Amino acid sequence: MRSIYLRITQPVIKLMLALTWSLASLQAAQAGETPIPVEKFFKSAQFKDAQLSPNAELIAFLAADNDNRSMLVIMNSKGDATPTVITRYSNLDVIFFHWVNNERLVYGISEKDLGAGEKNSGSGLFAIDKDGKNSRQLIDRFVKAGAPKFRLLPARTRFISTTGNESSDDIYVGQNSTERMNAGINLFRLNTRTGQTEIVAVPPHSIDFLFDPSGQVRIATASKNGITSVHYKENKNTEWVQLYQFDDTVEDGYSPVFIGTSGQFYVTARNGKDTAALYQYDTKSKSLIPNPLLALNGFDFDGDILFDNQQNKLAGIRYETDAHASVWFDEKDKKIQSQIDALLPNMVNLVDKGRSQDANVRLVKSFSDTHPGNYSLFNVDTSKLTQLGVVNPDIDPAKMAYRDSVRYKARDGLEIPAYITLPKGRPAKNLPLIVMVHGGPFLRGGHWNWTPAVQFLASRGYAVIEPDFRGSTGYGKKLHQAGWKQWGLAMQDDLADAREWAIKQGYADPKRVCIAGASYGGYAVLMGLIKEPDLYRCGISWVGVSDINLLYDVSWSDTAGNAWTKYGMPKLIGDQQKDAEQLQRTSPLQQASRLKNPLILAYGGADVRVPLIHGTKFYDAVKAHNSKVEWIVYPEEAHGWGLLKNNVDFWTRVEKFLDENTAVK
Known part of the structure; x- marks a missing residue:
């Protein structure tokens, strides 16, 4: 198989549009046009999740009706017929769907006008034919005592995958085991017409699966006591065989990506390198085929296999560096991609042809x-x-700000990736700056896409820098591991160094810098104001961790008592016993008396990831000596704001707060 090695030293998408700002746009901004209303940035998608049927003859998608309820709609792929609504609710929303085969779909429902804390039901699961007939409920929405309805699975059951077999009405669903520690998923094959289920035998403690194009489960990933193991099944009549196991906080394991009908197994692996690449894995010899299929300079591979089921071979690869892109192996597919890119320039264009390789239509999802x-x-x-x-017709792309991928050197020489967004229509010099800190923190924060909060801030004249500080994933092992046990320490320094970089570039006014973030980002806001109060005029912290020990001790957190708390957190964040002194020293709660700067402190009352006690304890500790703390609680929200009214309220407050605190005095 052909091996491709991409060396990417410039952004995948050339952001040359930044050089084409019109004089009219600049003059309009300087003239003080009415700002775009805050609600336009945060309203729910009006059109989303379009999917081709397997034979590429139909398209299904979710669209908002006149009451802004999300409904499931189907039309033919020629685009010459009136779309047909196959299911809608007056007081509920269709929130996801999948094609089961060319005739049938499954979907789930919820009520987007309710916050997470107000909901007393799940999404359930329903099946329906493409003409809206033969509807059947498969999974209950309500958790209740007593015997379940006939052939109606309990609410704790969730959709896992379709089979991919066009002649089958089956799907896969799963139920989390009742174990708190080392919980796994019990897997079932469910017929969407009869409601009959069949138990699928999988290895104990399995948490993830890969299904081949014929609909058979072939790969199972299990996790027990902090050890990950990957298992392979030759066919439905053979036993599971363990391929490999590893402790991913110590060893470089292989992460499953895709498996073909003939057992072509693709994984990501470092293979002695800093960044993870895409490889093929030989299931017979239980070894990695040495040459990578796709390696990306400065980035871990993160993407999808585009597989030609009819020819049983790799058709292409979709991946992300500083932006998403695709590589195709067939000349026809390459030509189609280039034609689409020419028609939709300066956009990421993700092309889907369904499972029918001969279809004369392509579904294109585009964004920038x-x-x-x-x-x-x-x-x-x-x-x-x-x-x-x-997706959001209220947003005019011509009025949005450009987002560039950059890298800067931290004080110890480590290269830190970041995205910088500069407000549209004004000189990129001496701007008020927001250092936006992502949550996680052990994940990738920045992506080249449209982000409501960042664009809102840019529309109000703020530059925004989003560092993928040490500890972040997606950019190699060195950057990730450099953040282990560095909460409030070197991770915090990276944020200060991002500020310094923006100032040296001339973008930012050093007297008008604020720091903002949610979850871990909220923690970093509190630590930044405590540790380096002269660097930031103010802070905006929402759903933020206020004390690392509380992550361990709060029993009603959704992470309490599970494998992450026992095996992951001690290695990546800090051990409560061995690192007790450091956890005290890097606890915002223990140093609340040092925080003097203006602060927004906001929480969701129904948050089980960072429960409200993180906020109440910190607010009680800080308010006695700092009258410049704005305390906000949204009782119905969980770990972030899901409701438009709360987003509007919060970001309106943020706008006023920043206006008051970023003027030079």
Whole structure:
């Protein structure tokens, strides 16, 4: 198989649009146009999740009706017929769906007008034919005592995957085992017409699965006592065989990506390198095939296999560096991608042809840093592109700010990736700056896409820098491991160094810098104001951790008592006993008396990831000596704001708060 090694030293998407700002746009900004209303940034998607049927003859998607309720709609892929609503609710929303085969779909429902703490039911699962007939409920929405309804699975059951078999009405569903520690998923095969289920034998403590294109489960990933193991099944009549196991906080394991019908198994692996690449794994010899299929300079591989089921071979690879992109192996597919990219320049264009390799239509999902996204149909025969729908029609991309990928050196020489967004229509010099800190923190924070909060802040004249500080994933092992046990220490220094970089570039006014973030980002805001109060005029912390020990001790947290608390947190954040002194020293709660700067402190009353006690304890400790703390609680929200009214309220408060605190005095 052909091996591709990509060396990417410049952004995948050339953001040359930054050089084409019109004089009219600049003059309008300087003239003080009315700001874009805050609600336009945070309203729910009006069109989303378009999916081709397996034979590529139909398209299904979610669209908002006149009451802003999300409904499931189908139309033919020629785009020459009126779309048909196959299911809608007057007081509920369809929140996800999947094609089961060419005739049938499954979907789940919820009520997006309720906060997480107000909901007393799950999404359930329902099946329906493409013409809206033969509807059947498969999973209950309500947790209740007593015997379940006939062939209705309990609410704790969730959708896992379709089979991919066009002649099958089956799907896979799972139920989490009742164990708190080392919990796994019990897997079932469910018929969407009869409601009958069949238990699927999987290794104990399995938490993830790969299904081949014929619909058979072939790979199972299990986790027990902090050790990850990956298991392989040759076919439905053979036993599971362990391929490998590893402790991912110590060893470089292999992460499953895709398995083909003939057992072509693809994984990500470091293989002695800093960044993880895409490899093929030989299940017979239980070894990695040495040459990578795709390696990315400065980035771990993160993407999808595009597989040609008819020819049983790799058709292409979708991946992300500083932006998403695709590589195709067939000349026809390469040509189609280039035609679409020419029609939709300066956009990421993700092309889907369904499972039918000979289909003459392609579904295209497009987005950019200035565009929330749209869906289009490309006719291969005519080279014509027809728009299907826009994710957020209230957003004018011409008025949005550009987002560039950059890298800066931390004080110890470590290279830190970041995204910088500069407000549209004004000189990029001496701007008020927001250091935006992502949550996690052990994940990738920045992506080249349209982000409501960042664009809102940019629309109000703020530059925003989003560092993927040490500890972040996606950029190699060195950056990730450099953040272990560095909460409030070197991780915090990286944020200060991002501020310094923006000032040296001339973008930021050193007297008008604020720090903002949620979850871990909220923790970093509190520590930043405590540790380096002269660097930041103010802080905005929401759903933030206020004390590392509370992450261990609060019993009603959704992470309390599980494997992450026992095996992950001691290695990555700090051990309560061995690192007790450090955890005290890097606890905002223990040093609350040092925080003097203006602060927004906001929490969700129904949050079980960072429970409200993180906020109440810190607010009680800080308010006696700091009258410049704005305390906000949204009782119905969980770990972040899901409701439009609360987003509008919060970001309106943020706008006023920043206006008051970033003027030079």
